[in-house]
Amino acid sequence: MSDVKVNSKSLIDQLRNPDVFYTNFYDIMIKDRHKHGEKSLDSNWISDHFLDSLRIVSGNQPVFNFPATLSKLIYLLYFTRRRLEDTSEIYIFDPCGGWFGRQTGLMAAFCMPTFEEIKVHYHCTDVNTMTAGRPEMLHKFWDFYINSRIGTDFDLYRSFAPAERIFDDKFFQDMIGKYDFAFTSPPYFTNEKYSEDENQSYLLYKTYPEWRDGFLKGMIKNTYDLLKPGAQFWLNIADVNTNKGNQQYYPLQNDSVRLAKECGFEHIDTYYMTQHPFPGNESTKNIIKILEKEKKFEPIFLFQKR
Numbered sequence: 001m002s003d004v005k006v007n008s009k010s011l012i013d014q015l016r017n018p019d020v021f022y023t024n025f026y027d028i029m030i031k032d033r034h035k036h037g038e039k040s041l042d043s044n045w046i047s048d049h050f051l052d053s054l055r056i057v058s059g060n061q062p063v064f065n066f067p068a069t070l071s072k073l074i075y076l077l078y079f080t081r082r083r084l085e086d087t088s089e090i091y092i093f094d095p096c097g098g099w100f101g102r103q104t105g106l107m108a109a110f111c112m113p114t115f116e117e118i119k120v121h122y123h124c125t126d127v128n129t130m131t132a133g134r135p136e137m138l139h140k141f142w143d144f145y146i147n148s149r150i151g152t153d154f155d156l157y158r159s160f161a162p163a164e165r166i167f168d169d170k171f172f173q174d175m176i177g178k179y180d181f182a183f184t185s186p187p188y189f190t191n192e193k194y195s196e197d198e199n200q201s202y203l204l205y206k207t208y209p210e211w212r213d214g215f216l217k218g219m220i221k222n223t224y225d226l227l228k229p230g231a232q233f234w235l236n237i238a239d240v241n242t243n244k245g246n247q248q249y250y251p252l253q254n255d256s257v258r259l260a261k262e263c264g265f266e267h268i269d270t271y272y273m274t275q276h277p278f279p280g281n282e283s284t285k286n287i288i289k290i291l292e293k294e295k296k297f298e299p300i301f302l303f304q305k306r
């Protein structure tokens, strides 16, 4: 995650930049403004929160893994409401697996009584080869340390096929119309450069219209085709600043809703996922007031296949 380029530099790039690193050495290494403020001035140890400090002094935006706790809650709420009594197995698809925060949340939900008698199939794809083997490691860890049902009743498949060409992977050709639920957080156009892999959407589609029609539309359409009638697709996506020096945004939110409806999805609801405030992170225009306090949020759109 520290290698992901946000606005063309990553935290690792910042570590290698002497201007950022040496000029702010004291703040980064010792002062640890993020967690302890002035109180930690007398500490003589290297901060546990080294990367957070680096982020603050360099003004670099952080990338977030999807919160596993929220993912757990979403899976629990959704499948509790859906009442699983008549079901013995469910199929879940994630077209942009990311750093597997959603998989972790699903494994946590799976350990709760709601899923007691249920077998779960979790199938995801992500083109980032830097995360090769990671979902399998998480799966093994949970099986060994948390709940041995993960090894027997939680089936995992990870693909590297681009979401917009998911059927390049023959595995998915047999899965049309079989999924009960899809949930993802795709790339937000060029905002974050996750890896140099050739199928990263920001490398394949250089302009916003190309990306929208090449990646976003294809990803949504393929997800639609893979779902059963009546199944839902939860999509976390947000508008991003054009970075042209004005407060202009690429309309990822409206375009996603429009493209989903064009495929045949019904837009049934939108949830607001509030975010940790982070200094210098002005990349969003989504602000709501909760108890008089302004909070940044990203929408999660709920679509249902008719």
Ligand SMILES: C[S@@+](CC[C@H](N)C(=O)[O-])C[C@H]1O[C@@H](n2cnc3c(N)ncnc32)[C@H](O)[C@@H]1O
Binding pocket: 064, 065, 066, 095, 096, 097, 098, 099, 100, 101, 125, 126, 127, 128, 161, 162, 163, 164, 184, 185, 186, 187, 188, 194, 195, 199, 200, 201, 202, 215
């Ligand atoms: C928003 S990020 C993931 C970070 C996110 N917050 C999460 O949920 O973990 C989107 C992911 O999409 C992946 N990605 C980029 N191009 C893709 C493509 N053509 N098909 C599938 N996944 C892609 C990236 O590698 C990245 O892991």
